Amino acid sequence: xxxxxxxxxxxxxEIYFGGGWESLLSRLCYPGNTFIITDxxxxxxxxxxxxxxxVLVVEAxxxxxxxxxxxxxxxxxxxxxxDRNSLLVGIGGGMVSDLTGLVASLFMRGIDCAFVxxxxxxxxxxxxxxxxxxxxxGIKNIAGTFRQPEFVICDPLFxxxxxxxxxxxxxxxxxxxxxxxxxxxxxxxxxxxxxxxxPENDFCESVIPECIKIKTAIVEMDEKEGGKRRxxxxxxxxxxxxxAATGLPHGVAVAHGIAFAALVSEEMGYLSYDERExxxxxxxxxxxxxxxxxxxxxxxxxxxxxxxxxxxDISFVFLKGIGEAVIEKVxxxxxxxxxxxxxx
Amino acid sequence: xxxxxxxxxxxxxEIYFGGGWESLLSRLCYPGNTFIITDxxxxxxxxxxxxxxxVLVVEAxxxxxxxxxxxxxxxxxxxxxxDRNSLLVGIGGGMVSDLTGLVASLFMRGIDCAFVxxxxxxxxxxxxxxxxxxxxxGIKNIAGTFRQPEFVICDPLFxxxxxxxxxxxxxxxxxxxxxxxxxxxxxxxxxxxxxxxxPENDFCESVIPECIKIKTAIVEMDEKEGGKRRxxxxxxxxxxxxxAATGLPHGVAVAHGIAFAALVSEEMGYLSYDERExxxxxxxxxxxxxxxxxxxxxxxxxxxxxxxxxxxDISFVFLKGIGEAVIEKVxxxxxxxxxxxxxx
Numbered sequence: 001x002x003x004x005x006x007x008x009x010x011x012x013x014e015i016y017f018g019g020g021w022e023s024l025l026s027r028l029c030y031p032g033n034t035f036i037i038t039d040x041x042x043x044x045x046x047x048x049x050x051x052x053x054x055v056l057v058v059e060a061x062x063x064x065x066x067x068x069x070x071x072x073x074x075x076x077x078x079x080x081x082x083d084r085n086s087l088l089v090g091i092g093g094g095m096v097s098d099l100t101g102l103v104a105s106l107f108m109r110g111i112d113c114a115f116v117x118x119x120x121x122x123x124x125x126x127x128x129x130x131x132x133x134x135x136x137x138g139i140k141n142i143a144g145t146f147r148q149p150e151f152v153i154c155d156p157l158f159x160x161x162x163x164x165x166x167x168x169x170x171x172x173x174x175x176x177x178x179x180x181x182x183x184x185x186x187x188x189x190x191x192x193x194x195x196x197x198x199p200e201n202d203f204c205e206s207v208i209p210e211c212i213k214i215k216t217a218i219v220e221m222d223e224k225e226g227g228k229r230r231x232x233x234x235x236x237x238x239x240x241x242x243x244a245a246t247g248l249p250h251g252v253a254v255a256h257g258i259a260f261a262a263l264v265s266e267e268m269g270y271l272s273y274d275e276r277e278x279x280x281x282x283x284x285x286x287x288x289x290x291x292x293x294x295x296x297x298x299x300x301x302x303x304x305x306x307x308x309x310x311x312x313d314i315s316f317v318f319l320k321g322i323g324e325a326v327i328e329k330v331x332x333x334x335x336x337x338x339x340x341x342x343x344x
Numbered sequence: 345x346x347x348x349x350x351x352x353x354x355x356x357x358e359i360y361f362g363g364g365w366e367s368l369l370s371r372l373c374y375p376g377n378t379f380i381i382t383d384x385x386x387x388x389x390x391x392x393x394x395x396x397x398x399v400l401v402v403e404a405x406x407x408x409x410x411x412x413x414x415x416x417x418x419x420x421x422x423x424x425x426x427d428r429n430s431l432l433v434g435i436g437g438g439m440v441s442d443l444t445g446l447v448a449s450l451f452m453r454g455i456d457c458a459f460v461x462x463x464x465x466x467x468x469x470x471x472x473x474x475x476x477x478x479x480x481x482g483i484k485n486i487a488g489t490f491r492q493p494e495f496v497i498c499d500p501l502f503x504x505x506x507x508x509x510x511x512x513x514x515x516x517x518x519x520x521x522x523x524x525x526x527x528x529x530x531x532x533x534x535x536x537x538x539x540x541x542x543p544e545n546d547f548c549e550s551v552i553p554e555c556i557k558i559k560t561a562i563v564e565m566d567e568k569e570g571g572k573r574r575x576x577x578x579x580x581x582x583x584x585x586x587x588a589a590t591g592l593p594h595g596v597a598v599a600h601g602i603a604f605a606a607l608v609s610e611e612m613g614y615l616s617y618d619e620r621e622x623x624x625x626x627x628x629x630x631x632x633x634x635x636x637x638x639x640x641x642x643x644x645x646x647x648x649x650x651x652x653x654x655x656x657d658i659s660f661v662f663l664k665g666i667g668e669a670v671i672e673k674v675x676x677x678x679x680x681x682x683x684x685x686x687x688x
Binding site: 067068070071074075078079105106107108109110131133136137139142143144145146224225 | 412418450454483
């Protein structure tokens with residue numbers, strides 16, 4: 001078991017890689033009651049393994065990330081006797097950690113929380129860094145807080161029950177980490193998926209903690225996303241709109257967004273033709289670029305809708321090479337032009 | 345105009361007493377857009393005085409303190425082009441500041457807010473100290489955050505349009521401040537309402553900043569209500585239940601709760617018979633103890649319901665004299681016994 005520490009002004013979050021259920025049990029010596037929040041899928045698969053605490057099950061899927069569900073969970077917790085010393089443990093993927101983090105931020109003006117991340121996406125990305133949120137009025141994560149969980153447990157054992165499309169979705173974010181902060185991850189992905197020369201049985205065991213370390217380093221520099229943390233949004237400008245337009249899993253939509261960012265990075269002269277080709281090839285070989293069945297103009301329309309509240313330049317993440325990214329302010333119309341050129 | 349500064353770990357809040365609309369205008373040099381949140385009553389009375397920014401009006405009354413309204417306001421703000429640099433100004437009483445504070449805490453994971461407090465209750469209490477919240481499942485303030493506004497403007501000019509019962513409600517909290525932290529306030533209230541010897545035309549002008557100073561001093565010692573801040577809950581254990589059972593204005597219900605706290609403080613030997621009598625007499629002379637038309641057992645039932653989530657001792661604020669209070673853990677059954685004895 002490996003321990004990675006995330007240290008920010010508001011506190012310290014311990015991230016445990018491996019250790020599974022035993023690791024969770026050993027960390028539940030809390031003065032108050034503990035409550036588990038999970039989704040219907042994870043509950044079906046793992047309820048027998050849960051520690052013996054009250055379990056609040058929410059329907060799996062993005063729809064549960066709502067104010068309505070936040071309110072319901074808070075009222076149920078009160079009814080079950082939760083108080084200011086209680087701990088909420090979210091067991092699941094990013095939806096569960098987003099919802100658990102927000103409920104913990106608000107219940108009686110803030111109680112502790114922790115996550116057991118059961119998807120690759122949550123282990124490398126969503127469960128780390130203390131951003132939570134719900135959707136409202138069709139806008140993703142429009143409301144939330146920054147709140148670090150007390151601890152996070154990431155164990156690849158959960159990935160054995162993960163549907164392939166969910167696993168692939170997590171890989172989209174793994175590619176992102178390779179591109180923004182660790183060229184070696186990219187090279188290993190190439191070996192694995194392009195040249196097929198290295199089967200690497202313990203691929204997850206080594207790549208997940210690498211991704212977590214990149215994320216914790218960035219979050220420690222900029223917890224509230226005033227600057228550098230925006231690097232983590234590589235591929236997300238177009239990605240969010242593609243996700244909304246197509247219903248593709250988050251990480252697959254982000255992979256399309258990464259390909260788009262690589263393309264405009266090349267147009268801007270930041271990225272070479274060869275590098276852009278390598279990135280696209282890797283994403284294709286990983287099955288991360290399925291054809292998008294969406295009417296021309298829909299994606300650019302959504303980007304515009306999503307971003308117009310800023311009403312000026314937006315921060316776009318460009319690639320300057322494989323393993324190096326930069327954030328630059330770009331007028332919304334310029335991005336819109338690029339999207340239209342791409343047929344988005 | 346007087347300025348009182350509240351300084352806590354999370355930041356500084358400037359509280360301006362007096363100065364009115366000019367004071368507000370001079371503080372709106374913000375890089376982002378400003379949005380006003382107000383209620384239907386305040387909007388009718390003062391909309392012509394509002395600075396020229398988009399105004400979001402919510403229905404006056406406690407019902408608007410809900411997740412539903414929080415979500416609606418967030419979606420409307422997004423539609424109006426609010427972004428991370430925006431400022432929300434809540435103009436109104438405690439409901440407006442509670443709602444504005446929570447919306448500001450959550451919108452895009454947190455934006456700045458400020459309050460213009462238009463009721464006596466909000467000026468001396470609800471608008472100061474950074475606690476916000478909404479009700480859910482019939483539980484008052486079950487969800488919220490601690491978040492200091494950037495500034496608060498309290499001007500007695502607003503009190504000229506305040507209905508008498510709202511003014512009286514604020515006075516209930518003023519009595520509280522006299523009892524927990526400033527005996528002189530209590531004595532002046534006695535002079536004014538019991539002996540009638542001092543009309544004090546500028547009573548509000550002098551008592552409001554005194555109350556604000558007591559509150560800021562307590563909040564600076566204990567922002568997150570882990571200890572001393574609980575002193576501010578004098579009269580609130582029974583008061584909240586009385587408010588829920590009778591629909592009396594908050595401060596009037598709290599006044600009843602203060603009389604109850606004085607009674608049990610006397611029973612515990614903390615408060616003399618004479619002091620308890622003086623407190624009751626003052627509250628009666630201020631019209632703060634109207635007879636409660638409520639079935640026996642209802643109030644104790646509500647206290648039990650409200651507090652059972654803690655499931656153990658609760659922190660009760662006792663009076664040790666006029667101007668001195670202490671917090672002690674008391675088993676819930678003991679409090680229940682006292683409530684029943686009183687016919688609550």
